[in-house]
Amino acid sequence: MSKQHKKILTNNIDFADQHQLAAYESRGGYQAARKALKMEPDAIIAEVKASGLRGRGGAGFPTGVKWGFVPKNTGKPIYLLNNADESEPGTFKDRVLMERDPHLCLEGMIIAAKALGAHWSAIYIRGEYAYPATRIQQAIDQCYAKGYLGKGIFGTDFQLDIVMHRGAGAYICGEETGLIESLEGKKGQPRIKPPFPAVFGLYGCPTVVNNTETLATLPWIIENGAAEYIKFGTEKSPGTKLTSASGHINKPGVYEIELGYPVMDFINNECGGIRGGRNLKGLIVGGSSVAVLRGDELPPLNMSYESMAEAGTALGSGGFMVMDDTVDMVEACLNLQHFYSHESCGQCTPCREGAHWVEKIVHRIHAGQGTAADLPLIEDVCTQIAGHTICPFGDALVVPVRSFIEKYGEEFQNRIDSAIVSQIGGVSVGNAR
């Protein structure tokens, strides 16, 4: 079987009635949760550790290891939070899961809750996702009506309550401590770590925050076992990953691909190739916060954490954005830097100020008013931001601009050179003194 034809997460998402509890169960739904509720929590954690499942929100941290950080017997409740704040530009995979297979998301939460000993859980859905929110709420209501949530789930003594919570338009709430703050009814500004959420999370209690896709993978792992799961993918990147492809391709959409699948095969097969038969100029493989790749870098690469790390980028959130040779890379870079300057939460000075500076400098280069000092100045500002902020947003915002300048430096330089020439000639607006 070739790598692209194996499915774990999307087997049933094309059934129109999959969001209904009865239909979900008729296709084997909630069997894994029933099984998990009869297992020892440590056995579930061991199985997930053995599966090598890595967090699908972007960071790729091993899920079972993250669970292992939760201290036992603190006397405090333990909380499980499903991070469905999907806001990384280019990413729309969790939306598909919630809209089309909401019970799969909930079943994953039941399994994780049992493993962690959590009895209260929330799914935090970005505010703009009104339709996915109604689907999830409907699924929650169906579960309560049938006794699949609440007290005594599936006839066991296990209790779990799940709350659907809507965000309200803040990218930063996808950062796990920002999400926790937001869920406490505050501004979603990230916390200084340590302490990590596993020890001090929601209302000071041990808390695990997992991405929606990560949790939705659990039913398959519990049902089929870690040994089966690791048959998919590569040694360091087991399993499959939802990839949301967009931009200049013929068939944008959400695809489940086996990790390790060659990037060019994905573009040419699933994505249907580049629109209009044009050439591929750039690819952002995992959301806007990972480094852009030039078309000529792609042939040796495959869709795995390790291959992307070797290429100096990251698999990230699966936000796969393709740019053809018509794209003005200075403008594309400006587009992303505008995103970051708009979304900086304002807590840390290097990010709050730096995000705007970077955008302004790229803006003036794009507007033909750049100077020879501007590229070094951008780098200087980036150096002041990276590593000097509470959360990874600061690092995330310098990645696109640095990589665009590194990969498409001649386009930036040409803009600056022509600006200087026109300024010497006295025709530039910037020179009209």
Added chain:
Amino acid sequence: MSGSTEKMELNINLTAAAEKRLQELVKRYPSAKSAVMPALSLAQEELGWVTDQAVAWVSNRLNLPRSHVREVATFYTMYYKKPVGKYHIQICRTLSCYLCGAQELSKYLRQRFRLTPGEISSDGMWSWEEVECLGSCGTAPMAEINDCYFEKLTSDALGQLLDRIEREQPDLRYSTIVGALGGGLKGHPKSEVWTRDEGL
């Protein structure tokens, strides 16, 4: 509570349905504080934007300082700090939509309404703005009108959609989205997403 807070409370008058809904919501969380965001959403749905009364209502019902409620309201972009049109159009401007022609949609709206982002049309019907990635990149370019997504748009398609909204005046708010299809415009909000087995 101070005297001035009590005065503000006198003006609070949300529907019984909203009051009941908030009571249900509060019970779901480990602490009532967590209900600030859903409470603000409820108030905004009723009042159109986060008015002083909306802040006072949330503050009163959740027993939190108005300053805290205001702080939360101003942090999140989906809470409107000033009135918006009955139909508020949000054009996604971020990379994938930009690559697929979002600028054409903005240009169309500028010409149709002659409004700058943030202004409201004189009949109170329309306002618009550009926003960051709405997670509908595979169906770019797109717009969100109130709580509904409209995808794979062109300026022509957007124009026809707005004509239809003008005629039918549908309810595109969150609370009206039920079942498989949305309220208001039949067929929306419905995301079109291709999976491997579908396609061209």
